[in-house]
Amino acid sequence: MDRTIREVARRAGVSIATVSRVLNKTVPVSEDKRKRVLEAVDAVGYTPNPAAQSLLKKETGGLGVLLPYAGEEFFAELLTGADLAAQEYGYYLLICTSHRDDKTLQASIRGLDKRVDGLVVMVPEINAKELAYLAKGEDPVVCINTPLSTDAVDRINFDNFEGVRKMTAYLIANGHERIALIRGPERAHDAQKRLEGYRAAMQGAGVSDTSMLEFNGDYTKQAGYTVGEKILALDPRPTAIIAANDYCAIGVLSVLHEHGIAVPEEISVAGFDDVPSAQYAAPTLTSVRVPIREIGAAAIRRLVTRLRAKHPMPHEDQVYPVELVVRQSTAPCKDEA
Amino acid sequence: MDRTIREVARRAGVSIATVSRVLNKTVPVSEDKRKRVLEAVDAVGYTPNPAAQSLLKKETGGLGVLLPYAGEEFFAELLTGADLAAQEYGYYLLICTSHRDDKTLQASIRGLDKRVDGLVVMVPEINAKELAYLAKGEDPVVCINTPLSTDAVDRINFDNFEGVRKMTAYLIANGHERIALIRGPERAHDAQKRLEGYRAAMQGAGVSDTSMLEFNGDYTKQAGYTVGEKILALDPRPTAIIAANDYCAIGVLSVLHEHGIAVPEEISVAGFDDVPSAQYAAPTLTSVRVPIREIGAAAIRRLVTRLRAKHPMPHEDQVYPVELVVRQSTAPCKDEA
DNA sequence: CTGTTAGCGCATTCAT
């Protein structure tokens, strides 16, 4: 049995237009027919075919979310915020993950084309070409934490620069001088900003050349472990390490623990993002709080607002402040030097 | 400018059928026209409208995933596994979250109807009515960790019973006698199985009535904290606590820490799931490892296999084994009683 | 108020 509008109309003894009108409440329908239609709908188990609706109305009811990974806490939190907001507005979410790979990202973007009405993009390493492609598309796009090379999209950023600058300044104020930084991926926009924040603070403290204190890494526990080991071998050893993010910091904590080095007594460790895990690490992790869930929701709201607006809206560029959260993994420097 | 097949055909000076044939490689097309079509496609930036394709072919290319939450680590891991597998097969993922709410779940299920070609459901508290609805639908469904009340769907379960039974037996073997259990939600299928596993082990050790040791809770840190506090007030105090899952266990650890009670010296704590955080909790958490990412991928593979099979396939019922992972949060009982 | 009709964009016959 076809679960189509025609079948419903047949059973109710009305035309398909009437069925549509009952379902969409677009025009009054006589109570009698209305009831018969509703019964038939129930009997058939009818649901309008979204493909047909979408073809006609040029709307899909879906919103796309583009992320490097869905499983990492940071992105999972973003997803949760987006999910909650989308549900509130009656949109469903289509998730695409790039796994930090350009080809996959491009495929995802192409594949999303007419499947969604709008797009949230949080891919720090997105390249200019893809960004331009998105900006040229018909669908509204909100970019989270991406470089500002186009003004054809909405942007929501958080203050990567200021976050690490504050963190560095805090460590300096606590007597640290040799503060190592594990940088995130070079092509990731946020990692660059964090690096600049670090340098700014260090220069403010009179350290103009930090090249010996900067280490290449990425946003993984594995990187924290490996690079942490390298940093330990330094002489003199840094008294503090600022990791690329919380995951990376947790890797650092892990290698320090294995080497029997006390945190924060012998060395301070800091992360970035303040993901839920940071509060449960051992020791609890000093970090920079990013209101990521809220940002995810804000991105969806922006998209929906734009979709509902019948007149063009100016594109916005919002920057969320971030907040230093001091926990057990950092302490004043006890270096006797 | 319309980005339709017609526009491409016009530019290439061919019929729309030819464009379709070039794009779908369904029938040979003369090299000359093929080239012109491809050029036109490029010039227009043409992508076939998925809604039109779906209307015609009765396939969407999407797979739905139904979860309580997207942000919790356990589900995020499931999602990652599903995502990887879906990407491999060229399907996209449509995520719906129920937030453990029946109404939301029902709305999600209805909304997914013709938007996807198949469905992965991991909602332990799903009710019989919704399950029946899903089973009756046209799309293949894989249920993860749900009760076995219908054989019209594929099922992938992991051994909740055996997991907690093993955990309990391990604690008993280490001299523990007063082992408290924080139960998960009563209407959650997995929580029931875990409870039964606990009781089985306790009875095996001669404790036939465990009612004084069972506590109502749920899968949250908050529950672990609150219920943990209640358990602490007991006299005599239990020497071990098995939490509903890892999140709950982390809440227990947190309240014990606040009360200055040493883990595992004074009391042992265990979780379930072995989410990534368990390895980074303080102390590291003894848990039951569930291969959740693999399960997520397996569910998608099952779905795709079924979709590609042109002949009906028998429904399967697979049970993944789970594994006890002993870490620092549990130790032999030092009770002098 | 209600029925009839015309497409939305595309893959697929059926002719040629």
Added chain:
DNA sequence: ATGAATGCGCTAACAG
């Protein structure tokens, strides 16, 4: 090898 024509299920415009 290719074009014309059909129709997937639905909403909206047009008649009554």
